[in-house]
Amino acid sequence: MARFLIKASYTQDGLKGLLKEGGTARRDAAAKVVGSLGGKLESFYFSLGEEDLYLVCELPDVKAVMALTIHVNADGGSIANSVELLSCEEIDAVVKQKIDFAGPGS
Numbered sequence: 001m002a003r004f005l006i007k008a009s010y011t012q013d014g015l016k017g018l019l020k021e022g023g024t025a026r027r028d029a030a031a032k033v034v035g036s037l038g039g040k041l042e043s044f045y046f047s048l049g050e051e052d053l054y055l056v057c058e059l060p061d062v063k064a065v066m067a068l069t070i071h072v073n074a075d076g077g078s079i080a081n082s083v084e085l086l087s088c089e090e091i092d093a094v095v096k097q098k099i100d101f102a103g104p105g106s
Contacts (some may be wrong), residue, residue, distance in 0.1 A: 001039065001040075001058040001059060001060055002058065002059055002060070002061060002062070002065075002084060003042075003056065003057070003058050003084070003085040003086075003087075004056070004057055004058075004059055004065045004082045004083065004084055004085060005054065005055070005056055005082065005083045005085055006053075006054070006055040006056075006057065006065075006068070006069070006080055006081075006082050007051045007053070007054055007080065007081055007082075007083070008051065008052060008053040008055070008072065008078045008079065008080040008081075009050070009051050009052045009053075009078060009079050010052045010053075010077065010078045011076060011077055011078060011079065013076060013077055014076075014077030014078045017077055023046060026044075026053075027041075027044040030044055030055055030057075031044075033068065033071075033072075034055075034057045034059065034068070037059055037060070037064040037067060037068060038059070038060045038064065039057050039058050039059035039060065039064060040057060040058045041055060041056075041057045042056040042057055042058065043055065043056045052078070053078070056085070062084070065082045065084075066082075068080075068082075069081060069082055
């Protein structure tokens with residue numbers, strides 16, 4: 001499974017819902033939707049700064065994370081985007097891959 005960082009910021013309506021439901025209810029809702037896509041929520045954190053939420057989850061593929069962010073964004077309570085995360089071992093395999101590349105001026 002692929003691992004993703006989901007970053008989200010609440011809209012005004014989303015903040016009203018947060019005030020009503022609380023933080024653990026939002027975490028539980030996130031775990032439920034990730035699970036419905038065949039994935040697992042690894043972590044869920046509220047934050048100060050540019051984003052309101054950071055989630056790390058495992059999902060089967062890019063289509064699953066796209067479905068998640070499209071539905072979340074369409075709801076209007078928050079704006080979410082995703083970043084695929086790669087393990088150190090995955091990067092080891094990437095850097096060992098041989099490619100035919102010539103840089104500028106080579």
